[in-house]
Amino acid sequence: MAPENNAPTLPDPKSDTTVPVVIVGAGPIGIETAIELQRRGVDSINIDRGPLGAQIFDFPPQSRWFSGPERISIGGVPLETVSQEKATREDYLAYLRSVVRQFDLAVRTFESVEQVTPVKDGFEVRTSTAGGLSRLIRTKRVVLAVGGTAKTRxxxxxxxxxxxxxxxxxxxxxxxxxxxxxxxxxxxxxxxxxxxxxxxxxxxxxxxxxxxxxxxxxxxxxxxxxxxxxxxxxxxxxxxxxxxxxxxxxxxxxxxxxxxxxxxxxxxxQIGFEADGSMFEALGCELVGPNQAVLHDSSTMETSIPGIYVAGTAVNGTQGRYEVYIENSHVHAVRIAAAMVGDPPPPDPVLPELPEA
Ligand SMILES: Cc1cc2nc3c(=O)[nH]c(=O)nc-3n(C[C@H](O)[C@H](O)[C@H](O)COP(=O)(O)OP(=O)(O)OC[C@H]3O[C@@H](n4cnc5c(N)ncnc54)[C@H](O)[C@@H]3O)c2cc1C
Structure with missing residues (x-):
């Protein structure tokens, strides 16, 4: 085998991209945001440092969701299960793959967003791939859909x-x-x-x-x-x-x-997770309360830094008890997409009561 320092590097066609919106994270809500943007004619790219749906990928094999399939389906695409039971990890990962294919979304996996820097007319997003490449993406707006489980306690x-x-x-x-x-x-x-x-x-x-x-x-x-x-x-x-x-x-x-x-x-x-607020902090976004929740305008999901939006569980920082999860985050995607094209914010959703009180 050739020594690593003699290994070949081909030209990288994905370097130096320009795209209107960069979504950091390809979890369910990051993907749902891309769908809602596409519906309004806005191109975006999801960048994830892990695989598609990295958090769900880490669930134990065959574990079932707590929520019914209709509550965790995204972008209006039904999530059917063969058993009519709650979806398994595997059902949901297959579903996420189909949704990304159906909408032909641009998703890059195993590419970590290292830095988001404000520049004239937008942001520069620096990433590094699992293989060791550094990339630069120029964009007008950034959605941080980075979840709240970056570190295990x-x-x-x-x-x-x-x-x-x-x-x-x-x-x-x-x-x-x-x-x-x-x-x-x-x-x-x-x-x-x-x-x-x-x-x-x-x-x-x-x-x-x-x-x-x-x-x-x-x-x-x-x-x-x-x-x-x-x-x-x-x-x-x-x-x-x-x-x-x-x-x-x-x-x-x-x-x-x-x-x-x-x-x-x-x-x-099995003692829970902690969020990583470092990207918000580096950008100057305000983090508040014991969770270090991300301060944002709840009608647009824009943070205290113009052009930087937050979606999904990332909103609530480190959650001791889960208050924000997929079920009640779908509206984030619609709010962001509506705000970016100047549409009025969607009405607040009325969430169905859980059958198991
Ligand atoms: C065991 C378990 C069971 C659950 N059951 C339910 C349930 O029944 N119902 C429910 O509604 N919710 C449930 N949840 C919570 C649910 O999984 C989350 O609400 C959901 O994954 C949040 O989606 P998200 O897109 O906001 O964030 P995530 O799914 O956490 O996605 C964030 C993504 O951002 C990526 N990322 C982070 N930082 C970077 C970076 N710097 N560069 C690139 N990528 C980055 C991560 O790799 C990750 O893929 C459960 C969670 C667990 C752990």
Whole structure:
């Protein structure tokens, strides 16, 4: 194999592009924004540092959405499921691919937006590809649809960098015959615990709360509670992880500070996400409140910096409890597209009540 510094570089036809709107992010709402712009005759390009729908790509295989398909479908394109059940990760990724093809959207994946710089008459967007190319795109307007889950939360304890520590479940088969500590007590932790147990792992949960979180999906909570009651899954409620060793973790009981060792082979952190507000900050956009939500005009989605718009979950910064998600973000796409062509803002949507209160 030739050494890397002798590797060939071909001319890059995608460098130095000019496009009216750059959408950073190719998640559901970034894609929906491109569709709404296209409907109004405005060309755009979506740039994503991961694959199409990167956040959904990271869901565990075959996991199902909480929302019904009609609530997470985008651009008016029906999302049908063969089962008439809630869509799976795979259903939705296939759906996203079809939608992008149907509208022939310009989507670049594995290309990270590194910098957005205001220039005369617009912005320069600097990107870098996974292969190592640097690119420049000139544009009039930028939509930051970057989501709110850029970083997974960390425990900040010794041993967290060990290779036995993961923060994405992935394929549960990997854990067959392993003793796994699942850290966390909300939806992702609960779902992971059950799936790992079914895949033949010996599962223990460490959670700071005194009991399972009340907002765990209504079809998962009773099952997990029953697994814990019958000793199929162990739960160490009211504990926190102090250190991760090669074959054991140190837990501390929060009520009395008692420390004890829990034997493990693997640790799966399911303790939530943090947003990355650095691009907003670098542009001078105002971030407010404990979430560091992005200040914007709610009728146009334009931020405090003219020409910079925000869409989707990015609006709400780091969400401890999800208040902004796909279901209630569809209108962002329409507001942005309407504002960019000078149409009046759409009426606020009336969201259907969730069947499972
Ligand atoms: C386990 C789980 C279950 C969920 N279930 C539901 C549900 O049932 N119903 C619901 O409505 N919502 C649900 N959500 C939330 C839902 O996934 C998000 O609301 C949705 O993905 C938000 O879409 P978005 O387009 O705003 O952002 P995202 O889907 O997060 O997309 C943002 C994109 O921006 C890209 N990006 C970020 N920074 C850069 C950069 N610098 N350069 C280039 N690209 C960048 C990312 O790679 C990413 O693809 C769930 C989330 C999780 C984690």
């Amino acid at each position: 960390r425990l900040d304890v010794p041993g967290e960098d060990r290779s036995i520590v993961a923060d994405v479940l992935g394929e549960p088969h990997r854990y067959f015959g392993r003793r796994v500590l699942v850290v966390g007590g909300k939806n992702s932790a609960a779902e992971s615990a059950i799936r790992l147990w079914r895949a033949g792992a010996e599962v223990t949960i460490s959670y700071r709360g005194d009991e399972l979180h009340p907002r765990i999906k209504y079809w998962i909570r009773p099952e997990l509670a029953s697994c814990i009651r019958s000793g199929l899954i162990s739960a160490r409620f009211g504990t926190r992880v102090l250190a991760i060793g090669p074959n054991a973790v140190t837990l501390e009981r929060l009520t009395d500070g008692v420390r004890f060792e829990e034997p493990i082979d693997d640790v799966l952190l």
